[in-house]
Amino acid sequence: MSGRTxxxxxxxxxxxxxxxxxxxxTTLLDDTLDEDPRADPALARLVPDAYADDAEAADxxxxxxxxxxxxxxxxxxxxxxxxxxxxxxxxxxxSLDRVDAETAMVIELDDHSASAWLRTLAALRLVLATxxxxxxxxxxxxDDPRFGVYEWLGxxxxxxxxxxxx
Numbered sequence: 001m002s003g004r005t006x007x008x009x010x011x012x013x014x015x016x017x018x019x020x021x022x023x024x025x026t027t028l029l030d031d032t033l034d035e036d037p038r039a040d041p042a043l044a045r046l047v048p049d050a051y052a053d054d055a056e057a058a059d060x061x062x063x064x065x066x067x068x069x070x071x072x073x074x075x076x077x078x079x080x081x082x083x084x085x086x087x088x089x090x091x092x093x094x095s096l097d098r099v100d101a102e103t104a105m106v107i108e109l110d111d112h113s114a115s116a117w118l119r120t121l122a123a124l125r126l127v128l129a130t131x132x133x134x135x136x137x138x139x140x141x142x143d144d145p146r147f148g149v150y151e152w153l154g155x156x157x158x159x160x161x162x163x164x165x166x
Contacts, residue, residue: 006109006163010156013101015084016091018156021149022084025124026077029070037066042130046073046123073123079116083107114164121157125150 010018028043037043047069050061084091086105093101109117128150129135 003111006114006160008107008109008160008163009104010107011101012086012091012096012103012105013093014152014156015086015105015107016093016096016101019081019084019090020093021124021153022077022081022120023090025120025127026074026081028127029074029077032070037070038062042127045126045130046070073119076116076120076123079113080120083109083113083117109160114160117160118157118164121153121160125153125157128153 028040032040032043037047047062047066049058050065051057081090084107132146132150134147134150
């Protein structure tokens with residue numbers, strides 16, 4: 001990245017829902033502190049095998065890197081949450097009236113926070129894809145409203161990538 005600031009506009013309702021998603025993601029990560037993340041297929045996607053053909057090497061690599069990787073995911077999620085604060089507090093969907101919900105907020109992202117956003121949005125999509133059984137694009141059942149969240153995360157991820165490219 002180039003040391004510049006990226007501005008991202010998001011509605012307060014979107015920010016509130018994203019705050020909730022990131023909180024759920026953080027809880028999921030925290031629940032693995034004393035457990036093997038591979039027991040949960042969604043978490044296993046966040047710490048993939050480094051060596052597909054060598055289980056012993058893959059286990060050793062995971063043992064050496066897994067805690068740091070999951071700690072970074074927690075730290076990234078904390079950055080995203082903080083950037084979504086309004087007046088120093090997290091937004092909650094139930095606390096917004098209709099006018100507030102549709103009000104836009106502009107989020108300023110420096111290189112560090114933009115990277116945290118990219119990694120967190122991608123991780124959220126991986127977890128959600130696993131939970132919904134999406135392995136390939138064709139698995140996305142567009143008639144099922146749960147997939148709307150998956151699509152929205154992709155939309156926000158793509159928009160952020162495009163803003164960073166310009």
